[in-house]
Amino acid sequence: MKPTLPLEGVRIIAVEQYGAGPYGSMFLSDMGAEVIKIENPKIGGDVSRQTGPFFLGENDSYFFQTFNLNKKSLSLNLKTEEGRKVFEALVKTADAVTNNLRGDQPEKLGITYDALKHINPKIVCGHLSAYGRDNDRANWPGYDYLMQAEAGLMSLTGEPGQAPARFGVSMVDFMTGAVASLGLTAGLLGAYKTGQGRDVDVSLFDVALHQLSYPATWYLNEGHVTERVARSAHPATVPCQLYKTQDSFIFLMAMTDKFWDILMGLLNDSVLSEDRFKAVAQRRENRDVLTQEIDRVLSSHTTEYWLELLAGKIPCAPVYDLPQAMNNPYIRDIGMVRKVPHGENPDMEILGNPIKIDGQRLSGKAAVPMGDTTNEILTELGYSAEKIATLKSQGAI
Numbered sequence: 001m002k003p004t005l006p007l008e009g010v011r012i013i014a015v016e017q018y019g020a021g022p023y024g025s026m027f028l029s030d031m032g033a034e035v036i037k038i039e040n041p042k043i044g045g046d047v048s049r050q051t052g053p054f055f056l057g058e059n060d061s062y063f064f065q066t067f068n069l070n071k072k073s074l075s076l077n078l079k080t081e082e083g084r085k086v087f088e089a090l091v092k093t094a095d096a097v098t099n100n101l102r103g104d105q106p107e108k109l110g111i112t113y114d115a116l117k118h119i120n121p122k123i124v125c126g127h128l129s130a131y132g133r134d135n136d137r138a139n140w141p142g143y144d145y146l147m148q149a150e151a152g153l154m155s156l157t158g159e160p161g162q163a164p165a166r167f168g169v170s171m172v173d174f175m176t177g178a179v180a181s182l183g184l185t186a187g188l189l190g191a192y193k194t195g196q197g198r199d200v201d202v203s204l205f206d207v208a209l210h211q212l213s214y215p216a217t218w219y220l221n222e223g224h225v226t227e228r229v230a231r232s233a234h235p236a237t238v239p240c241q242l243y244k245t246q247d248s249f250i251f252l253m254a255m256t257d258k259f260w261d262i263l264m265g266l267l268n269d270s271v272l273s274e275d276r277f278k279a280v281a282q283r284r285e286n287r288d289v290l291t292q293e294i295d296r297v298l299s300s301h302t303t304e305y306w307l308e309l310l311a312g313k314i315p316c317a318p319v320y321d322l323p324q325a326m327n328n329p330y331i332r333d334i335g336m337v338r339k340v341p342h343g344e345n346p347d348m349e350i351l352g353n354p355i356k357i358d359g360q361r362l363s364g365k366a367a368v369p370m371g372d373t374t375n376e377i378l379t380e381l382g383y384s385a386e387k388i389a390t391l392k393s394q395g396a397i
Helices: 020-030 062-067 081-093 105-109 144-150 171-194 204-210 213-222 257-267 280-285 287-298 303-310 322-326 329-333 374-380 385-393
Strands: 011-015 034-039 072-075 096-099 124-129 198-203 240-244 249-253 316-318 337-339 349-351
Touching: 011 020, 011 081, 020 034, 020 062, 020 096, 020 124, 020 171, 072 374, 081 374, 081 385, 096 105, 096 171, 105 124, 124 171, 144 171, 144 204, 171 198, 171 204, 198 204, 240 287, 249 303, 257 303, 280 287, 303 316, 374 385
Parallel strands: 011 034, 011 096, 034 072, 096 124, 124 198
Antiparallel strands: 240 249, 249 316, 337 349
């Protein structure tokens, strides 16, 4: 018997597109929620269906598939009178409405709690925007990279003396999507207990700023300015950075005295064992010299040799490029690549969900064509075939 997923029976309407919102709601759909994705037929649905360079037939792409597994698609124009009626009928049956629109749009579209509570007092309305809905930037468009820039994250990324750098992928989008889904789930739990829904707001900027974490706390309380350190090193703990081997680099993190002592036993080098490196504070004070000495020792052998010697004893990792990371046997051994058959590619593979339920990875079904479940959902809501045809002719669906 197929195991029950924790969010089975939860219906979520998602007014979303592109990355952050769809990434977050896919966690919910993977865990069993019925996520109904609203796609405007006037503009061809979610813009990421046309995000290249790799496509899967007409109006579909690998980019779109990455963020929309297990969801339904309702072709619906919320800005039409008849489309609004369909939406409100759906709200009566739903537990939550989530969106990742610009901050001034939810109120204009009538998808806030105040606009919907007369239809369903238990509805939870999640809002993921660039800068929030309650300040003078509410109508500003915004994207991940802008948040990395203004929140100070780029200033901490890259090598000293070089231009600030962004993360290799849109981590602010993904973190905000995950935080938004956490907030929405908390809102749902509250609604189940009290019978009353609410608005839950998350913004890209707030989440990006929150990721400054302890450097922000250090600055706010002690005026300490954390700066970039060579070799992607930790600002305070040594050794914790890239080190040179005979053929490439290895990342070592001997973060405690315990790991330092183990490392010294494995490297068996008289210079590294000197008293000037014995304590955490001494290693921090002598970071540059220590880097040279560790480089000297590790350069005597290949990265593969050191990984075989150190792995499992000292926190360490190879520095892989994208092909190496994807061809690492370990990721398949642990089930982090899942096969998701698609009509245009029956062997399509996508990374697995990092959450396990009852020790099992979550499964995935390919994202459906735009509007694929429109008739199914409208029929459930009581619309006849004739009425559905009329809605289509009116441009509502």
